[in-house]
Amino acid sequence: MAIEHSPVQLTKADFASDQMVKWCPGCGDHAILASILGIFPEIGYKKENFCVVSGIGCSSRFPYYVNTYGFHGIHGRAGAIATGVKIANPHLSVWIASGDGDATAIGGNHFIHLIRRNMDMNYILFNNRIYGLTKGQYSPTTKQGQITKTSPFGVIDYPFNPGELVIGARGTFFARAIDNSPKTLGEVCRAMAAHDGAAIVEVLQNCVIFNDKTHSEVTDREFKEERQLWLEQDKPMIFGKNRDKGIILRGNHLEVVEIGKNGITENDLLVHDATRENTGVHMMLAQMRPPEFPMAFGVIRAYKAPTYQQLFEKQMEEAKQDATIKCVDDLLNSGDTWEV
Amino acid sequence: MTTKTLNEKENVVVRFVGDSGDGMQLSGTLFSETAALDGNDIATFPDYPAEIRAPHNTVAGVSGFQVQIGKRIYSSGDNCDVLVAMNPASLKSNLKWAKKGGIIIVDIDTFTDDTIQKAGYTNNPLEDDSLSSYILVKAPMTTMTVETVKDIFTDKKSAERSRNMFALGMIFYIFSKDLTHTDAYLEKKFKKKPDVVAANKAVVRAGYNFCENTDVLQAEKAKVEQAEMPKGKYRNITGNIATAWGLLAAAEKANLPLFLGSYPITPATDILIELAKHKSLGAKVFQAEDEIAGICSAIGASFAGAMACTSTSGPGLSLKSEAIGLAVMTELPLVIVDVQRGGPSTGLPTKTEQSDLYQALFGRNGEAPCIVIAASSSANSFYYAFEAARLSLEHMTPTILLTDGYLGNGSQLFRIPKMSELPTINPPFATPNDPTYLPYKRNPETLVREWAIPGMEGLRHRIGGLEKLDGKGSVSTDNANHQLMVNNRAEKVQKVADRLPDQKVYGDDNADLLVVGWGGTEGALKLAVEELREEGKKIAFTHFNYIMPLPKNTGDILKKYKKIIVCELNMGQFVNYLRMNFENIPFLQYNKVKGLPFEVSELKDKFKQILGE
Helix, strand or coil: CCEEEECCCCCHHHHCCCCCCCCCCCCCCHHHHHHHHHHHHCEEEEEEEEEEECCCHHHHHHHHHECCCEEEEECCCHHHHHHHHHHHHCCCEEEEEHHHHHHHCCHHHHHHHHHHCCCEEEEEEEEECCEECCCCCCCCCCCCCCCCCHHHHHCCCCCCCHHHHHHCCCCCEEEEECCCHHHHHHHHHHHHCCCCCEEEEEEECCCCCEEEECCHHHHCCCCHHHHEECCCCCCCCCCCCCEEEEEEEEEEEHHHHHHHHCCCCHCCCCEEECCCCCCCCHHHHHHHCEEEEEEEEEEEEEECCCCCHHHHHHHHHHHHHHCCCCHHHHCCCCCCCCCC | HHHHHHHCECCEEEEEEEEEECHHHHHHHHHHHHHHHHHCCEEEEEEEECCCCCCCCHHHHHHEEEEEECCCCCCCCCCCEEEEEHHHHHHHHHHHHHHHHHEEEEEEHCCCHHHHHHHHHCCCCCCCCCCCCCCEEEEEEEEEEHHHHCCCCHHHHHHHHCHHHHHHHHHHHHCCCHHHHHHHHHHHHCCCHHHHHHHHHHHHHHHHHHHHHCCCCCCCCCCCCCCCCCCCEEEEEEHHHHHHHHHHHHHHHHHEEEEEEEEECCCCCCHHHHHHHCCCHCCEECCCCCHHHHHHHHHHHHHHCEEEEEEEEEHHHHHHHHHHHHHHHHCCEEEEEEEEEEECCECCCCCCCCCCCCHHCCCCCCCCCCEECCCCCCHHHHHHHHHHHHHHHHCEEEEEEEHHHHHHHHHEECCCCCHHCCCCCCCCCCCCCCCCCCCCCCCCCCHHHHHHCCCCCCCCCCEEEEECCCCCCEEECCCCHHHHHHHHHHHHHHHHHHHCCCCCCCCCCCCCCCEEHHHHHHHHHHHHHHHHHCCCEEEEEEEEEECCCCCHHHHHHHCCCCCCCEEEECCCCCHHHHHCCCCCCCCEEEEECCCCCCCCCHHHHHHHHHHHC
């Protein structure tokens, strides 16, 4: 759906809010906010045509910190509210800020269904693997065994991997980024904005107070090159400090190999194609995690399919063209009627 | 002789009952429409089981359709003058509705040892004396139907499908109705199946002729009085369709797209089904993943500038509670339609009740007042749906419209209005680039805030469920501000009463008893009061459609009467609401929760008893 562009070049300042940002110092949310404030002017839509929707949680304060039309909803319901916004007015650019609790626990149903429908919106999932605003209870993405306030003997729940949920629901776009890497976060968000349909970005976000270093096994400087695989479209999957490791497909599973060993060359490596309809490799990539694998980052899946809005508006247009009932008077007088 | 019960009657009630799938709804509908075309007023009510196809020939699987036709029709009636029972189970479960001395028509072919036993009878009721106080007509409907269509359908199953038309033909004969409408319906419905059209037409005539030739009634035919209805163009309409159309009418008047976010639930689903048809009128209908998504999508659509609605029934309203609070806090227009059914929990999904009133008035966290209004007939559901939307849009407040299963599924004649006759709807839109715009700046008279819609230039703002600072609308936890905002939201709803019509009373100021009702019970209450007045009793009646706020003259009316009885299909929710508002008035109450509408006879008995005290 066409969204009207701004006649003038906007800047970051056009989207700066007058509200004091109340996230904790050092919280990963600050970096995500900075990325979005940088991207909105680049996208070029009129500033009145952005609408940011959220649920409840630390991340859900996001709309107050961006000067657009914004709606701070109730717990878990951002996806449902945003769905209504976008159906009512497909000419708005709709953004959702949500957390792991908001999106995958209380709002899990809305999350999978907006993905299944390919609602044309941009969904940033701040995954800090903890309930922060309620001060430290485990979430659906908290690691098994972790001690939290509500799991004094360790979490026994198996965690969700948001990528599996998105791809399992036949999502058309899934990407993963890290809060402390502004450049890559910006690239991923740009790709999300460019995608027509439900675009989900999972940001590994650090909660300095209640779950500090939860992602450190992949984000720490000392192992990040060994444990992060940054995917690029049509490029072989290479990682490692010396760029000497890669991913191959052996049979029906992925495997880490060393380039130059056992006769492996770059040509043997899996080449990334985010645009394929088949979810098989995308799912395997989303599932990779240390220590056996690096974690996949960047755009894992970006498959082009008609959006809900395109299909919906097409039906509306067709119905209007063929209609015999064109106004409510026509409707009231349709079918069996008689004079008394 | 005996059929004198039907001669020269003002009103007559006919009830068609059979197995689910026997086509009773169709027989009933065609008879109702034919009577309406013939100048009778009508009201109908389908009575179907929660199961789609319960086991054949069991009481659980009985489906029925009742219609009252005649001169003065306020409801689909209590007991029936004619009961058409297509099998033993339907006779067993519906005999209690048949008037003593009335006609019972059965398909005698279905009364076998097996089906009689399945229905729970120990003896064949047609052969013992149990039906001696009725005029029993034993018609071999199945064999005569099969015989009639033998040249069209050779297999018994296809042939027997037309049995409902045989029964319909018999009823047409009894009431001297012609077959034109039914023929036209069949020709249209089965356009591509000419053999089905031919078979059904032949069977209707076979039923009609069977009555004429065999003189099974042993009496002259029934005459029912014509209705004296205001001139105009009419149609038959169910409450759910009327509700859907009222919403469409409001959207057109307000010049806004209609958005419905909804999840299927009995008995409200027909509103969703109906609106889904009308994309050509710009209706944006979204079947959500659950009740919560239904209302939350509607809130999002309202924020984005649509006339937003959600439709549900009791359990669904419970699920929507938190989101209704969000709409209260964000002060967005939103229509919530609750087609009430028997509760609590899953309760009696296909039966009617008025027990969601407390939930509509109070079922939210915090101080969260909404506008609450109720339709009181299938046809006026159109006007109250329109009114719910108008009040919600003009007062920027969520509005709950209460109807019920009886109104929603029942039908009535509806005098078709012209759109130009309906009031205008003027939502308080903000002006783009207004430098003085603030999200929670209020109109000093109505306390209504302005509606600034995403896309409008110069009005970017954020709203949400957290308490708002008066005027500016930013998040505020200030103590005094919270008190002020709570007061403002309550007063805004109370101020709606400034624009409501006065509550009216039917009957005398000096009556000995005032009958009070609300919502879907109006027909039965009004008829009971009218009949008692005709018997010389001093009794008056007032019926509420506006519940929150109440019309401003409510107290003045209630203070005039020595005795007041509040009648409702719950255990006393409206009467307690009145007690809360009018502390010194001693209210009597009459309540029933049997999943059934009031019967005129039980109301009259109760009122006579009070008048006699």
